[in-house]
Amino acid sequence: MPEGPSIIILKEAIQKFKGKKILQAEGNAKLDIERMSGQKIIDFKTWGKHFLICFKDFSLRIHLMMFGTYRVNEEREAKPRFKLTFVNECINFYACSLKYIEGELDDTYDWTADVMNDDFNPKAARAKIKKLPEGLICDVLLNQKIFAGVGNIIKNEVLFRTRLHPETLVKDIPPRKLTEVINDARDYSFEFLKWKKAFVLKKHWQAYTKKKCPRDSAPIFKKYCGKTKRRTFFCEVCQVLYPVAKNKVRKNPQ
């Protein structure tokens, strides 16, 4: 479920409940689920991997973490973390983390960071990245304050598509290459969404979980990179680790 595009799919799946009144809210969550009983759903919003159910004075933030799931008008065997009942219909959420947000969401969320949002701002992303010169690009891509919604799959694929080595330091990335990475974090996320909806996401992976580079047939390495220590798949032949040593730059190519 978890990366940003999957949360968009969730939003679309339950869009029909927007404007509806919750007849009953129940569940085994730690917070006061019943607070939502009788409330009307004003809107659904998303920010990165957060799914937000908006009410008049507060919102519920749902994070599906690694294994969260949901069902519309269906039950799983396990008890739901919480269930919302409408007239003749219901939504069930399982294995998710919940939190209430009081007041305006604009006070909590920087919408310019969300790669799936129309307000995503590449310049704002660049300014935040510039403040982390010693950071590794593989960690930066997973930083939700910069690229909300990007998860480990998107990270791997964006680095492959832009031919950038995951352990490149931010300060060593050429400006145009950085522009490419920022733009592709958004572009690939929309490709991810399109392919996920069509159930063909996996077959479009070029580096993630792959053994061989589709560009040059060199082996794809697997390494737990950076501070985040997440699985990272990359080709050492075509993904450039900047700065490129001077004696490796050919003076007269071809």
Added chain:
DNA sequence: CCGGTTGTTCAGCG
């Protein structure tokens, strides 16, 4: 059948 993981938070430590 068991190991690994599309994610995040928090306790505990030096």
Added chain:
DNA sequence: GCGCTGAACAACCG
């Protein structure tokens, strides 16, 4: 107070 590590959570896939 900090950064780092490991645990915890949880369910499905291969």
